[in-house]
Amino acid sequence: MIALLTPRNFVVAALLAILVLIPVYAHSTGNFFLVTLFTRIIILAMAAVSLNLIMGYGGMVSFGHAAYLGVGGYLVGILAYEGYSSGFVQWPLALLVSALFAFVIGALCLRTRGVYFIMITLAFAQMIYYVGVSLSRYGADDGLTIYNRSQFAGLLNLSNRTFFYYLCFALLLGTVYLTWRLVNSRFGLLIQGARSNDRRMRAIGFPTYRYRLACFVIAGTICGLSGVLLANHTEFVSPAMMHWTKSGDLIVMVVLGGMGSLFGPVIGSIALLVLEEALPPIMNVIGGLVAGSAGARVGEYWQMVLGPMLLLVVLFARGGIDGILSNWSGFVQGVREGFANLRAGVGNLFASARRG
């Protein structure tokens, strides 16, 4: 029997409801900043969901996942620049090329394990990054402005921000649904078995390499789609979108939200990107109250607050935010015990100080 009304399900439902209502809220207030911000969040959440497929379920920690954001994005940018702005050309081609890149990169990287896998995926992503930097025809370092979003022969109008928002949202939900089907299928169980114990998987008769590669390609293709959306959203592509720090951001989203959980990466991307936006003003207000005008610029140092927050989640919540939510009572108890230990420890310290 699966309980429906758990803290986790409640939070996920609330988040989805908020995501549905954001354009409504924007229309009623006339402030479209939130729509722009959350379109970006949704697109990156999709990339994080795809990374979670290989990292959380497959145990393949790719440190170069943002490369596919770049490949998908650049395909749209380059085709638009060369005069092919039809989405019917851009999108399938972008997915195909992302899949191709993932196939080649995966075929080589999956022969290695552990740290080597992390480093070699990073190396490939950096190679692609520098290819982007050297594309002088397409803006090189400065990037490339896209003057027309993908055209769908009048069927879809991506320039309508509300429509585009809901399109991204629908694609995110589609990706989560796809992941859900995948991880519970034979293919998905095999992938998770290979994460758990690859040697044993081969001993019972699975040629795991080809399945892991297939999984890697699926994830790369989905991330390529995120890149397509991101290019359409910002109407601009540049090598920066596939810099290794972006791959790091994606990993943080997955770990923060919860590796190997269905909605974890969605929660993680929302948490990370909302904090990035909200921390500076909040810190400014608090700083201003505490230290007057000098404290009102403390928001510039928001990363000094975000860093320890991430550290706490990694240290104390192995399953990320999703792990906390799905084992709420256990988490509360753990925190309580932690505090009790702390109090006892401090008490002992004082006692020994008094004695000594």
Next chain:
Amino acid sequence: MADALLQIDGLTKRFGGVVASDEIVLSVPAGELHAIIGPNGAGKTTLIGQLTGEIAPDAGRIQFEGRDITALPIHTRSRLGLARSFQITSLFLDFTVLDNVALAVQAHAGHSFHFWRDARSDPALREPARAALQRVGLTQRADVLVANLSHGEHRQLEIAMALATKPCMLLLDEPMAGMGPEESARMVKLLHELKREVTLLLIEHDMEAVFALADKITVLVYGRVIASGEPAAIRVNPEVRRAYLGEQEAVSSHG
């Protein structure tokens, strides 16, 4: 000899200066329970590794059902019906007991490029898995996470997984290691039953169990076969007695 299920000829493996397998010749006919014994470091696990394909031999040939499998990859050998259980328990700890066995069934149920259907409600995987669990007496524990099983139950599950792949031959690497007397007795009983269905190659330290179960015993010392024959003959073989009883002496004279 011609109809041996497993035929090993001149199998040799060196690790640097150490000869772990020294021209091993071994033949196991279908239906036999063949035990391999030998002191620590005799190269028993290296031999199993070469049979399953995890270790590539330097020389020699392995034939299974008359087919040369020396160069085949691990998963192909498993598909041909050569299953193994691991000495150090090597299961999927974060899966349930039933999931573990169902994976083993899945490994032999065609390719796994099925992306959509829920594999956990697929009777083609679940039913053979339940049958294998029943075979080893773990039915009650089907939905428990493997990490929460006892050591003895891990070993039982190992065998259930090997059985679920419907092997012609089962390689058992110390199935009784670390077991209490009660668990050992249950395992001996289980192996006794399995013997009727599948050819077994058993590597085991528990001499009592080996002599009670085996049709034939091969003794391995420093990678060499020093004796091979019926349990009664092995028991009185002078060279075997020296290897076991005089182990201390042998080691000191080598060192």
